Amino acid sequence: MKSVLPILIRKELTQFRRNKVLPRLLIMMPLMLVLIMPLVTQMDVKNVSVVVIDKDRSSLSMRMESHLTHSDYFRMDESAADYDEAVRLLDQGHVDIIVSIPQHFERDMQSGHAKPILLVANAVNATKGAQGMQYAMQTIASAVQELATERGLSTFDLEQSGLSTNRLITVQNRYNPTSNYRHFMLPALMIILLLLVCCFLPLLNIMTEKEHGTIEQINVTPVGRLEFMLAKLIPYWLMALVLLAFAMLLAWAVYGLVPAGHSALIFLGAFLFALCMSGFAVSIANISNTMQQAIFVMFFFVMQFMLMSGLFTPVDSMPVWAQALTYLFPPRYIIHIMRAVYLKGALLSDLWFDFTMLAVLATAFNILATITYKKQN
Amino acid sequence: MANDMSTFVSFIKKECTHIFRDVRTMLIVLLMPVVLMMLFGFAISTEINNINVAAVVDRYTPEVRHDLTALEQNPYITMRGVIRENEVDGCLRSGDCAAVVMFDAQGRRNIVLDASNSSLSASAGSYVQSILNRGQQMPLPVTTYMRHNPQLKSAYNFVPGVIGLIFILICAMMTCVSVVREKETGTMEVLLVSPIKPFYIVLAKMVPYFIVSMINLATILILSDLVLDMPISGNLPTLLTLCTLYIILSLVLGLFVSTMAQSQMVALLICAMVMMIPMIMLSGMMFPVENLPPVLKQLTYIVPARWFNDAIRKVMVEGLGLTAIWKEFLILAVMAVGLFATSIMKFNDRLE
Numbered sequence: 247m248k249s250v251l252p253i254l255i256r257k258e259l260t261q262f263r264r265n266k267v268l269p270r271l272l273i274m275m276p277l278m279l280v281l282i283m284p285l286v287t288q289m290d291v292k293n294v295s296v297v298v299i300d301k302d303r304s305s306l307s308m309r310m311e312s313h314l315t316h317s318d319y320f321r322m323d324e325s326a327a328d329y330d331e332a333v334r335l336l337d338q339g340h341v342d343i344i345v346s347i348p349q350h351f352e353r354d355m356q357s358g359h360a361k362p363i364l365l366v367a368n369a370v371n372a373t374k375g376a377q378g379m380q381y382a383m384q385t386i387a388s389a390v391q392e393l394a395t396e397r398g399l400s401t402f403d404l405e406q407s408g409l410s411t412n413r414l415i416t417v418q419n420r421y422n423p424t425s426n427y428r429h430f431m432l433p434a435l436m437i438i439l440l441l442l443v444c445c446f447l448p449l450l451n452i453m454t455e456k457e458h459g460t461i462e463q464i465n466v467t468p469v470g471r472l473e474f475m476l477a478k479l480i481p482y483w484l485m486a487l488v489l490l491a492f493a494m495l496l497a498w499a500v501y502g503l504v505p506a507g508h509s510a511l512i513f514l515g516a517f518l519f520a521l522c523m524s525g526f527a528v529s530i531a532n533i534s535n536t537m538q539q540a541i542f543v544m545f546f547f548v549m550q551f552m553l554m555s556g557l558f559t560p561v562d563s564m565p566v567w568a569q570a571l572t573y574l575f576p577p578r579y580i581i582h583i584m585r586a587v588y589l590k591g592a593l594l595s596d597l598w599f600d601f602t603m604l605a606v607l608a609t610a611f612n613i614l615a616t617i618t619y620k621k622q623n
Numbered sequence: 624m625a626n627d628m629s630t631f632v633s634f635i636k637k638e639c640t641h642i643f644r645d646v647r648t649m650l651i652v653l654l655m656p657v658v659l660m661m662l663f664g665f666a667i668s669t670e671i672n673n674i675n676v677a678a679v680v681d682r683y684t685p686e687v688r689h690d691l692t693a694l695e696q697n698p699y700i701t702m703r704g705v706i707r708e709n710e711v712d713g714c715l716r717s718g719d720c721a722a723v724v725m726f727d728a729q730g731r732r733n734i735v736l737d738a739s740n741s742s743l744s745a746s747a748g749s750y751v752q753s754i755l756n757r758g759q760q761m762p763l764p765v766t767t768y769m770r771h772n773p774q775l776k777s778a779y780n781f782v783p784g785v786i787g788l789i790f791i792l793i794c795a796m797m798t799c800v801s802v803v804r805e806k807e808t809g810t811m812e813v814l815l816v817s818p819i820k821p822f823y824i825v826l827a828k829m830v831p832y833f834i835v836s837m838i839n840l841a842t843i844l845i846l847s848d849l850v851l852d853m854p855i856s857g858n859l860p861t862l863l864t865l866c867t868l869y870i871i872l873s874l875v876l877g878l879f880v881s882t883m884a885q886s887q888m889v890a891l892l893i894c895a896m897v898m899m900i901p902m903i904m905l906s907g908m909m910f911p912v913e914n915l916p917p918v919l920k921q922l923t924y925i926v927p928a929r930w931f932n933d934a935i936r937k938v939m940v941e942g943l944g945l946t947a948i949w950k951e952f953l954i955l956a957v958m959a960v961g962l963f964a965t966s967i968m969k970f971n972d973r974l975e
Contacts, residue, residue, distance in 0.1 A: 266885065267885070267889045267892070268889075268892075271892065271897065275897075278900065279900065282919070283900065283904055285915070285916055285919055286904045286905060286910050286915060286919060287904070287910055288910060288914045288915075292914055293913055293914065333770075336770060337941060337943065337947075338947065339933075339937070364768065365768065366768045366770050367768070367770065368770055369770060369779075370779055370780060370936050370940045370941065371779075371780045371911065371936075374911055421715070421737055421738055421739045426741060427740075427741045427742055429739075429741075430739055430740050430741055430742075438900065442896050442899075442900075446892060446895060446896045450888045450891065450892060453888075454886075454887075454888050457807075457887070535645075535647065535648075536645070536648065537800070537887050537888065537891060538648065538796070538797075538800050538887070538891065539645075539647060539648045539651060541796060541891045541895050542648065542651045542652060542655060542793075542796065543651060544895070545655075545792065545793075545796065545895050546651075546655045546658070546659065548895075548899070549659055549789075549899075550659070550662065552899075552903065553663055553667055553903075554662070554663075554666055554667065558909050559667055559668065560671060560673075560740070560743055562673040562674075562675065563668055563670060563671055563672050563673055564666045564667065564668070565665065565666060568662070568665070568666035571666075582718060585739055585740075586716060586717070586718060586739075589739035590715070590716045590737070590739055591716070592716045592717065593716075596713060596716045596717035596718075597717065
């Protein structure tokens with residue numbers, strides 16, 4: 247018997263081409279994710295707004311202020327007459343950090359009884375607050391140090407500062423020597439593309455057939471379960487791989503980022519991942535009654551995939567139970583594979599665990615999809 | 624007019640019956656946001672609190688032993704043991720460790736970092752360095768005070784962000800099929816010949832979803848307070864007003880998509896897939912808006928979640944009132960009215 251598979255696939259491709267929105271969407275998505283979104287991903291805190299309340303008016307406090315002004319991290323375009331006004335500005339969100347230098351700070355510092363400088367940060371955004379605070383402390387410390395060096399170290403009691411006893415420590419950055427966070431995010435953004443395409447498109451395709459009742463017409467034909475499902479999914483697997491190649495070309499053309507390792511590993515991983523996610527999508531389509539219901543369920547999982555797979559925040563920072571849960575998330579493995587191959591040139595031997603888990607999950611999800619599919623409804 | 628009113632009420636009843644009789648979807652819609660909220664609230668933190676470190680030791684001196692113990696005892700660091708020098712690259716490449724400390728025979732220390740994640744490696748580098756420095760720091764008299772969030776919980780930033788994200792997507796996904804489904808199933812014609820004004824038809828479609836969203840809002844706020852320790856009591860009336868406006872805006876956004884889309888499939892694709900990425904990345908939940916390049920910053924102006932995030936942080940975490948968020952509030956209100964007016968116009972077009 248001649249296989250009907252090629253005919254069914256041709257039917258799917260024709261339907262896809264005829265759709266007014268889908269093909270355009272598939273060109274727009276990689277452009278949005280690879281061209282625009284990397285510009286958004288910046289973790290380093292900049293433009294921290296600082297206001298200084300200087301009651302000391304000494305050469306030391308002036309020096310601190312000038313160091314803060316000249317730092318790339320800070321801007322000093324707000325001013326406050328007193329502490330209360332500064333706090334008001336901070337609460338309104340105009341100011342992020344208040345530096346309040348008490349009266350006679352420099353004089354008291356020399357005698358060793360100085361009242362401390364007060365640093366207040368708006369910590370609603372914990373990362374920004376903590377980092378801004380750290381920068382401010384470093385900047386102030388460097389001002390003190392500079393003045394101390396000019397006047398001879400004994401002016402301020404700096405002997406026990408880490409500087410004199412500092413043991414030789416060198417730091418070496420590997421794999422991303424320019425420390426470009428965008429290079430870290432780009433491979434992961436490509437995975438978002440695959441995730442969205444492989445989760446939502448097959449799901450909506452099958453649910454459309456279900457809602458229009460055309461799936462029943464297929465059910466009464468002698469087309470087997472497997473052939474039917476393959477015909478539905480093969481176009482999406484191809485689409486995923488083509489989109490990935492397109493995204494990789496864009497990343498090379500625009501950001502000059504090329505994989506340090508073998509592209510073959512990336513495509514192998516991406517293919518396994520596409521298998522996983524499409525199997526998952528079919529399972530959800532099988533158990534849902536309406537298109538909206540199916541999308542809600544898929545949305546529920548995609549949100550978890552996006553936020554808990556190490557895409558934006560490290561998996562290692564999550565509590566143990568949440569980390570355990572992520573072993574079931576295919577994106578966790580492919581994101582790791584993508585980043586390791588792209589930036590570190592990792593080999594198959596480094597990533598065997600991730601590939602094995604992807605293969606296991608792909609098998610599991612596709613078995614699930616076959617079990618839940620009933621031809622007669 | 625009284626007649627109009629009673630038709631409107633019966634329309635609402637019809638829509639409610641439609642939506643509430645689908646028990647399964649209702650359960651999903653009511654449970655899903657709560658589960659997501661709890662998961663993200665507990666699981667996700669932007670803090671870096673676990674760094675895997677390995678060591679290469681050339682010769683064990685008391686100093687080296689002391690440093691190794693210091694690393695082992697640090698709560699932020701998980702020691703993955705002592706490895707050989709030729710294993711360093713493999714260990715970093717496979718991701719087993721994020722940093723390797725190499726102690727050489729001369730007492731020098733070289734910290735090798737996996738800088739592929741530049742943000743993590745910067746923190747890892749400074750953590751390890753400060754441990755190896757035995758905590759010696761500038762003896763500068765400084766007192767620091769983290770206002771509004773003394774424990775530096777990233778949840779304070781994250782939970783409001785997640786609320787904004789979940790509400791806009793779920794509400795939009797609920798209403799985005801409403802009009803287009805009538806069109807697909809052919810019941811649109813029935814609506815066309817009914818005497819009721821399109822304004823009321825559209826409004827009636829939103830009422831049941833509004834009820835569902837308000838139930839969701841209540842559960843989410845109560846759970847944020849009781850379970851996630853988020854302060855909601857600071858300014859409850861303002862918080863509720865803000866969230867209600869945001870929910871209405873989200874429902875209207877879905878409605879707008881519904882009047883524009885040709886099929887349910889396209890409407891759902893837009894609300895679930897296309898809108899998800901900008902809502903996560905341009906709302907300031909993950910990446911602070913003020914860091915963005917100017918062009919992208921302007922792009923965030925059209926993202927409702929961005930304004931909501933700004934406002935809800937002020938209300939929830941800082942306990943400020945309506946006067947502090949009037950700008951965000953006004954922008955959200957204008958967006959809602961604008962989208963609603965456009966939706967009605969589009970709906971009218973279809974009537975002709």
